[in-house]
Amino acid sequence: MSQQALLGLPLALVGGLPESLSTQVVQQSPLYAIIPEGGSINITCTTRGAPLYGIFLKQSWPRVANVIYYSDGKESTVDKRFSGRIDFLGSQNNLTITMHLLQLNDSAIYSCHAIMEKEVQGSGTMVAVTEKLSQGESRPQKLQVTLVALLTGLPVGFFLTGLILGVLCTLKKTQIKKLCTSRDKNSRCVVVYEDMSYSNRNTPCAPNQYH
Amino acid sequence: MLTCSLASSVPAPRILSTLLLLAASLNAQNEIWDSPSCTEDVVSVLRGSPAVMACNISNAFTDVSIRLIAGGQDRTIFKEMPPGLFSRGGWQLQIQGGQAQLVIQDAQDAHAGLYFWQLHGRQRENKNITLNVSHRAQ
Numbered sequence: 001m002s003q004q005a006l007l008g009l010p011l012a013l014v015g016g017l018p019e020s021l022s023t024q025v026v027q028q029s030p031l032y033a034i035i036p037e038g039g040s041i042n043i044t045c046t047t048r049g050a051p052l053y054g055i056f057l058k059q060s061w062p063r064v065a066n067v068i069y070y071s072d073g074k075e076s077t078v079d080k081r082f083s084g085r086i087d088f089l090g091s092q093n094n095l096t097i098t099m100h101l102l103q104l105n106d107s108a109i110y111s112c113h114a115i116m117e118k119e120v121q122g123s124g125t126m127v128a129v130t131e132k133l134s135q136g137e138s139r140p141q142k143l144q145v146t147l148v149a150l151l152t153g154l155p156v157g158f159f160l161t162g163l164i165l166g167v168l169c170t171l172k173k174t175q176i177k178k179l180c181t182s183r184d185k186n187s188r189c190v191v192v193y194e195d196m197s198y199s200n201r202n203t204p205c206a207p208n209q210y211h
Numbered sequence: 212m213l214t215c216s217l218a219s220s221v222p223a224p225r226i227l228s229t230l231l232l233l234a235a236s237l238n239a240q241n242e243i244w245d246s247p248s249c250t251e252d253v254v255s256v257l258r259g260s261p262a263v264m265a266c267n268i269s270n271a272f273t274d275v276s277i278r279l280i281a282g283g284q285d286r287t288i289f290k291e292m293p294p295g296l297f298s299r300g301g302w303q304l305q306i307q308g309g310q311a312q313l314v315i316q317d318a319q320d321a322h323a324g325l326y327f328w329q330l331h332g333r334q335r336e337n338k339n340i341t342l343n344v345s346h347r348a349q
Contacts, residue, residue, distance in 0.1 A: 053335040066244055069334040077333055078240045086240070115335045 024049030026114045028122030037132040040100045043125050045112030047093050055092050056113040060124065067110065070095055102129045245270050245309075245332040255343040256318045264340045265312040270332035275311045277304065281324025289313075318344045 027046040035041050045055055054071035058064065069077040072092045082099065089096040099106070107129045112122035245268040256262040266275075276290040291297050293306035301322060303314045309332065315322050323344040330336050 053329075053331075056334070069244075071335070075239045075241055075333070077244060078242060079244070080242045083240075083242060115337065119337055 024114070024116050024118075024120045026112050026120050026122040028112045028125060030125055031123065032126040032128070034128045034130060035102050036130050037102065037104060039102050039129075040098055041102065041125075041127055042096050042098050043110055043112070044094070044096045045114070045122055046095075047112075047114040047116075047120070049114075049116055049120070051116060052092055053115040055095055056115065057097055058111050058113055059108045060111050061109040067099075068097060070097075102127070104129050104131065241333060243270060243333060245330065245334050245336060247330050247332075247336050247338055249328065249338045249340060252339065253341045253343065255345060257347050258319060258344050259347075260318055262315040262318040262322065262342055262344070263312065264326060264342065265310070266328055266330055266338055267311070268309045268330060268332045271308050272306055272311060273331045273333075275304070275306055275331065276329045277313060278327040278329075279322075279324050280327060315342075318342070320344055 025048045027048075029044050033041050043057065045057070047055065054069055054074075056069050057067040059067055065079065065081075066077075067079050067082060068086055068088075070088055070092055076088065078086045085100045087098040087100070089098065095112075107127060109124050109126050111124045114120045114122075247266055247268045249266040250264050254262060254264055272293045274290070274292045276287060278285060278287050288299060288302055289297055289304045291304060291306060293311075294308070295306060297304045297306075301315055301317065301319070303316070305312050305314075311328075311330070313326070323342050326340045326342060328338045328340065330338060
């Protein structure tokens with residue numbers, strides 16, 4: 001048998017094997033999204049493996065609840081909380097679920113659940129719905145300004161602090177130096193020694209007038 | 212002179228309305244969940260005693276299938292559309308509306324194992340019930 005045939009044999013075997021439970025996978029995207037109130041999000045569930053009977057989108061946090069159920073060619077189910085706000089695109093193997101007019105209490109973790117021979121769960125999508133900002137103010141702009149201010153302000157602050165510390169140290173050093181200098185001057189005082197020895201006895205004394 | 216007459220057996224507006232209805236039905240959405248509720252996860256009975264397992268849903272069943280996984284084997288014991296009473300090898304399955312009940316009148320070791328229920332109403336969901344058959348203490 002040639003080398004090429006030997007190399008190709010395992011691949012051929014894999015290709016010929018029936019799909020096992022281990023190949024049943026649900027890929028979900030995106031992993032997270034931050035959406036302003038009133039906005040929309042697309043969550044895509046891609047399922048590998050067969051047979052696939054249908055797809056659930058479920059909320060797993062803060063509470064467990066069904067959102068939608070979709071099956072090709074069948075009537076889909078949409079929870080009343082999302083009534084009129086859900087669109088589907090694609091087939092159950094590659095399904096994009098669009099949630100419109102998001103509200104603050106729609107913030108949650110959403111997971112795809114594929115109903116196959118067993119139920120297979122996707123990685124989940126964390127959706128954070130943020131408050132609508134007032135007119136003229138945009139959250140990304142505000143964040144940008146804050147970041148720029150931090151990036152420029154910090155180095156300037158550090159520089160000024162260093163400068164002030166340096167000046168203070170210099171002043172302190174000068175004071176210390178002056179103090180040391182003044183002490184040295186004091187140490188050169190003239191000391192007078194009085195000779196109290198007898199070596200000067202020959203010096204005549206003045207006579208005593210009162211004898 | 213040739214004359215051609217186009218005579219359609221079904222008028223165009225009727226075809227169009229049928230197509231529109233079909234499209235609408237395919238995109239139709241309902242808000243009612245099956246919310247399946249089954250007997251406890253593990254049912255334990257003595258050998259020779261009856262064993263009952265049941266699953267109910269809020270909507271009517273479209274179909275029910277039950278597989279038994281035991282001793283390294285995985286076999287389908289029922290795959291039925293309601294309504295009806297179905298019997299096979301000591302098992303009896305009754306499906307009526309949104310209720311499905313599996314009864315074993317005389318539970319034996321061969322009936323023990325993991326029962327994998329696939330419930331189909333407006334949605335499809337899987338539920339597992341384990342049946343333990345124990346011997347009577349002497």
